[in-house]
Amino acid sequence: MHGRPRRPDKPEDAAAADAKAAKLRDLQTQVLRNHHSRTYSKEALGLSFKLLELNPEAYTAWNYRKLAFQHNLGELSELEAIKSSIDDELRVVELALRQNPKSYGAWYHRKWLLNQKLAPVDFKREFGLLDKLLKVDARNFHGWNYRRFLAKFMGVPEEEELKYTKDKISDNFSNYSAWHNRSILLSNLLTQQRKGFESKQKIFSEEFELVTQALFTDPSDQSGWFYHLWLLAQTSSPENPQLIASWPSNGAKLSLSSVREANDKQNTPSSFSSICCYSLKEGILPIVLFFNEPVKGLTPSSVSLNSDLVVGKNIQWRPLSVTDSGHSYCWVTYLEVSNLEYCSSQQFSVEASIPNTDDIVSRSGSSYNCPVHFTFTFEPNNIDSITEDTDLIHDPISWDCSEPLPSHVKPSCIHSDQLKITNALIQEESKWHLERLSDELDLFRELPDDNSKFAKLTLARLLLACAAIKSRGSSLIERRGYCEEALGLFNDLIYLDPSHKRYYEDERSLVLMDQLTCNMESFMKYCSVQVLPNLAPLNHVQLCRLSLTCIGFVERLLWVQMLDLSHNNLRSIEGLEALQHLVCLNVSNNQISSFTALKPLTEILSLKVLDLSFNEIGTHPINTTRYICPTPFSHKVEACEAFEECQKKNINVEEFWDAILFFKHVNLVQLGFEGNAIANKENFRTLVVTLNPSIKWLDGACVH
Amino acid sequence: MGCLRFLLLLMQKKDSFESLVMEHIRLNGAYWGLTTLDLLHKLDAVDADEVIQWIMSCYHPESGGFGGNVGHDPHVLYTLSAVQVLCLFDRLDVLDVDKVADYVSGLQNEDGSFSGDIWGEVDTRFSYIVICTLALLHHLHKINVQKAVDYIVSCKNLDGGFGAMPGGESHAGQIFCCVGALAITGSLHHIDRDLLGWWLCERQCKEGGLNGRPEKLADVCYSWWVLSSLIMIDRVHWIDKDKLAKFILNCQDKENGGISDRPDNAVDIYHTYFGVAGLSLMEYPGVKPMDPAYALPLDVVNRIFLRKRD
Numbered sequence A: 001m002h003g004r005p006r007r008p009d010k011p012e013d014a015a016a017a018d019a020k021a022a023k024l025r026d027l028q029t030q031v032l033r034n035h036h037s038r039t040y041s042k043e044a045l046g047l048s049f050k051l052l053e054l055n056p057e058a059y060t061a062w063n064y065r066k067l068a069f070q071h072n073l074g075e076l077s078e079l080e081a082i083k084s085s086i087d088d089e090l091r092v093v094e095l096a097l098r099q100n101p102k103s104y105g106a107w108y109h110r111k112w113l114l115n116q117k118l119a120p121v122d123f124k125r126e127f128g129l130l131d132k133l134l135k136v137d138a139r140n141f142h143g144w145n146y147r148r149f150l151a152k153f154m155g156v157p158e159e160e161e162l163k164y165t166k167d168k169i170s171d172n173f174s175n176y177s178a179w180h181n182r183s184i185l186l187s188n189l190l191t192q193q194r195k196g197f198e199s200k201q202k203i204f205s206e207e208f209e210l211v212t213q214a215l216f217t218d219p220s221d222q223s224g225w226f227y228h229l230w231l232l233a234q235t236s237s238p239e240n241p242q243l244i245a246s247w248p249s250n251g252a253k254l255s256l257s258s259v260r261e262a263n264d265k266q267n268t269p270s271s272f273s274s275i276c277c278y279s280l281k282e283g284i285l286p287i288v289l290f291f292n293e294p295v296k297g298l299t300p301s302s303v304s305l306n307s308d309l310v311v312g313k314n315i316q317w318r319p320l321s322v323t324d325s326g327h328s329y330c331w332v333t334y335l336e337v338s339n340l341e342y343c344s345s346q347q348f349s350v351e352a353s354i355p356n357t358d359d360i361v362s363r364s365g366s367s368y369n370c371p372v373h374f375t376f377t378f379e380p381n382n383i384d385s386i387t388e389d390t391d392l393i394h395d396p397i398s399w400d401c402s403e404p405l406p407s408h409v410k411p412s413c414i415h416s417d418q419l420k421i422t423n424a425l426i427q428e429e430s431k432w433h434l435e436r437l438s439d440e441l442d443l444f445r446e447l448p449d450d451n452s453k454f455a456k457l458t459l460a461r462l463l464l465a466c467a468a469i470k471s472r473g474s475s476l477i478e479r480r481g482y483c484e485e486a487l488g489l490f491n492d493l494i495y496l497d498p499s500h501k502r503y504y505e506d507e508r509s510l511v512l513m514d515q516l517t518c519n520m521e522s523f524m525k526y527c528s529v530q531v532l533p534n535l536a537p538l539n540h541v542q543l544c545r546l547s548l549t550c551i552g553f554v555e556r557l558l559w560v561q562m563l564d565l566s567h568n569n570l571r572s573i574e575g576l577e578a579l580q581h582l583v584c585l586n587v588s589n590n591q592i593s594s595f596t597a598l599k600p601l602t603e604i605l606s607l608k609v610l611d612l613s614f615n616e617i618g619t620h621p622i623n624t625t626r627y628i629c630p631t632p633f634s635h636k637v638e639a640c641e642a643f644e645e646c647q648k649k650n651i652n653v654e655e656f657w658d659a660i661l662f663f664k665h666v667n668l669v670q671l672g673f674e675g676n677a678i679a680n681k682e683n684f685r686t687l688v689v690t691l692n693p694s695i696k697w698l699d700g701a702c703v704h
Numbered sequence B: 001m002g003c004l005r006f007l008l009l010l011m012q013k014k015d016s017f018e019s020l021v022m023e024h025i026r027l028n029g030a031y032w033g034l035t036t037l038d039l040l041h042k043l044d045a046v047d048a049d050e051v052i053q054w055i056m057s058c059y060h061p062e063s064g065g066f067g068g069n070v071g072h073d074p075h076v077l078y079t080l081s082a083v084q085v086l087c088l089f090d091r092l093d094v095l096d097v098d099k100v101a102d103y104v105s106g107l108q109n110e111d112g113s114f115s116g117d118i119w120g121e122v123d124t125r126f127s128y129i130v131i132c133t134l135a136l137l138h139h140l141h142k143i144n145v146q147k148a149v150d151y152i153v154s155c156k157n158l159d160g161g162f163g164a165m166p167g168g169e170s171h172a173g174q175i176f177c178c179v180g181a182l183a184i185t186g187s188l189h190h191i192d193r194d195l196l197g198w199w200l201c202e203r204q205c206k207e208g209g210l211n212g213r214p215e216k217l218a219d220v221c222y223s224w225w226v227l228s229s230l231i232m233i234d235r236v237h238w239i240d241k242d243k244l245a246k247f248i249l250n251c252q253d254k255e256n257g258g259i260s261d262r263p264d265n266a267v268d269i270y271h272t273y274f275g276v277a278g279l280s281l282m283e284y285p286g287v288k289p290m291d292p293a294y295a296l297p298l299d300v301v302n303r304i305f306l307r308k309r310d
């Protein structure tokens, strides 16, 4: 099927082809007949040999030969006879591989024979065959798989196989198969801490040297770059997971209310930031923990919460993530505050600490070993659980991102020292990381071909790795410098390699968000307190018209209640699930194309107002988040009651399943969706109102 | 599109050497051809009863599996194709569903991996095939899903991709199988989407086509393997779709119809299917959208999982 030229049949060829076809048909028919009649004579076996030589993919013929081999084995008692019978099979495989070196059936026949362990294996012959095949095609992955099989079969030490990969790489740097095998062997040897492989730092320094040599030889070859990327990933992230942010933050003093204060002269102590906490409606106060990588295992015993408030035994930590996995960057628990004997002068303090624990582990299995401890104080104020949700928003909220933000009002609850909890955690290892990365940076700045896309990209990745390590220190100025340079590189890359434009745009968005939010001075330009009629003041962040395509660094936004992301190019809002205080979100004029892409919002209990206007919902038949979040197709959600409810109202479930799953899980009061293809679809409004009964304003008009 | 003419021609031309070499995978061929027809809104050009009758003649009632053709041994590779074709026609009722589900689920090994048939070849392709087959039959509970997922995860490489077995090199076809199996079992969180997405989008070559591994030639069939994987992990926007569509269309045989692996090579049904499927995943006008995990038209998959069952 591969590599045959397209050409019209010539008459003389046709005759030859007919003859060849006739022979093949004949062989196929006879072999199948012998298979069905269980005829295992020498002659019959000879026919199958001929067939497999001509067409090694005829799998039933391989099965037939295995049956025949087993059948005939019963009549053999001498080792020599068995050996010669095995030899016959090995020869068939060799001839078949000559016809097609990538024949699955042929390779497996050989493994099957060896696995029978009927006679000692002639390893010289096996490795000889492999050498021959890998000489013809050094990338034949069947060959490499067979080599790994043989090495394991005869117990070749991994150190020796590692040497073999180096030989192959020296033959030709552009051998991705060899680099791949090297990465597998090396990580095994490091995990097992084998002799000579105790120091990851030493080994990785050597590997950096090896791969750099390859990259400088031919900067346009991909093989080494992927290996370099792996080394870089190993060098830039801390070995163990770390807590990098929380809400409330350490030392926070909060005055909490659940509704707008009747008069604004509440006499709260001035050191308290007052915040209207919408989740208080449900009688709960979220506590959010944010880690530098996804972790699992947060329980009342791995995270201790002490408070003069009676913290119930029923504290449950919940991972906030769109995928249904045990691991998450972000975890939340809800403190029950509904039954507080509330009096305005009472303060409660909460103390949270995570000790060294093997319960909290990252995906790679390393456990939490950076003990943290933080406290915050809150004062309940005006907690009233009677008011209905809909009463909160009397008039539809309108957004105007062209209006400049008031510069004098500073949002409450922002703490410039949010990162303080991790400052103490800079470890010995990051010193080595930084040194190693700096060496690489110097090297790549000198790469002669400065139009190599891989060189630029690697440089950008090195810079970001350095920036990430710096965030664990306090060198924010340096961090900004790294970001600045990386932004420039991504801009270059968009022109240099337009096919991957949107990859670079996603990367650029993350760097941009880092840059905007990494220090208070720059971040404050985007923050304000929004005072809306009949509504408590909301901590507001406005990141409009920045060409953002995705969201990052949400750990710096945990306190945000009103977020304006309109007029960007967002196609994903993953990460926003961490914003457990979000009440109003504007993502209008972006590129969101499905309701499954909005799944993060279903994790936010406080969300009331959502503007989705002028996106691409309903435009694209291919939904790229269909399998990212739980759906009936991924067997994480059964076709649910909501589906039936919709069917009763003649809503087409096959068309609207993602909208149904979304609106079933949110509790919006105001929704804008004009300017999406779905807005014109019949029944869509019915769907929204049916599944989201709290809705009051739809596209600016009152529903009731 | 000239594909239709080519497909119908192929159904009659059974005696050429090329089609004889493929005889043992005729059931795969039926799936490729019929799915292509459905994507082009032309499934009614074939006689459904005749097709189903032939499909069932490849069935082995004693094992519950399907062979690649009449008289060939049963294997999961052909069992999935048979189930997929029956799904296209909404005719799963002709199957002894329990028997077929028992056949494929019986091939799970202790470590969670799957053999392709009784002879014991293990490959992550078979993990996908069994999981996909069982899901389409609503019998996923018959296997140990957790173990199946763990085995696939053990085949994950440091470049983010997957191989045929633990330690096997990443390859776009193999990646599709592993990503597909993880998607169907709601387990995509095991994937580093940025890392794998980058590896996959780097499969796009200068001429616009996609290759299956680094430093290899572009080939139309990878349009499917790479695109579907990128869609499942939400990173398909990282490639240039226009250039890829041009590459696929350039591989069309404009005189006789059909699509080949590379421009000006001989066309075959396999590449015709993968070319059309690739166009479908890029929302090409006139082609039905396809589901990236089950490798069937979207409407078929939606019907199977959203229609009320008793």
Ligand SMILES: [Zn+2]
Pocket (backbone or CB within 6 Å): A002, B219, B220, B221, B222, B261, B271
């Ligand atoms: Zn191909």
